[in-house]
Amino acid sequence: MPMREEPSDPLDFRKAFKAKKRRKLGKEIILSLGEFSIVVAAGMLALNWPAGDARPAMVEQQAQALFQQASSPQFAICGRVRRTCVVDGDTFWLDGTKIRIADIDTPEIGQPRCDYEYELGMRATRRLVDLLNAGPFELRTIGNRDEDQYGRKLRVVTRNGRSLGDQLVSEGLARTWSGRREPWC
Structure with a gap:
């Protein structure tokens, strides 16, 4: 029976765990930047419409709906990890x-x-x-x-x-x- 090889450095597990946390944090930052870009894009569109036009209100409503979708939790059918x-x-x-x-x-x-x-x-x-x-x-x-x-x-x-x-x-x-x-x- 082959013997299991023990890690040479007991901190390898900690390094892997910290790397996983960094990747997860990066995803959260990307999501936040995505939400921010939706709001900025909608604001810029609203600023470019001529005065008296009803479109800025429409753009604002659409931007608000997009922001709510981006900031709402997203569900899938549960697998092993059950969080949302x-x-x-x-x-x-x-x-x-x-x-x-x-x-x-x-x-x-x-x-x-x-x-x-x-x-x-x-x-x-x-x-x-x-x-x-x-x-x-x-x-x-x-x-x-x-x-x-x-x-x-x-x-x-x-x-x-x-x-x-x-x-x-x-x-x-x-x-x-x-x-x-x-x-x-």
């Missing part, structure tokens, strides 16, 4: 906090009971990714419970006063939460 991602149609992580959408129930994808449940659950999961990435949203508590028995924060997710859970229900990808899970098969 979607677990399934009614559960997601936001900045390291696990959140259960309190007003709906969606099909399971982790342990589905039939193919239909899995397929519908995957559609709900992908749709939740799209909805969360569509722009800023609010998280509101519901009732007097802050967490469920699994430690997930119970929240209603809204945008412009409308529940994203209600939107999933209207699209046939979720059910309104009745207080208990019901079968999908």
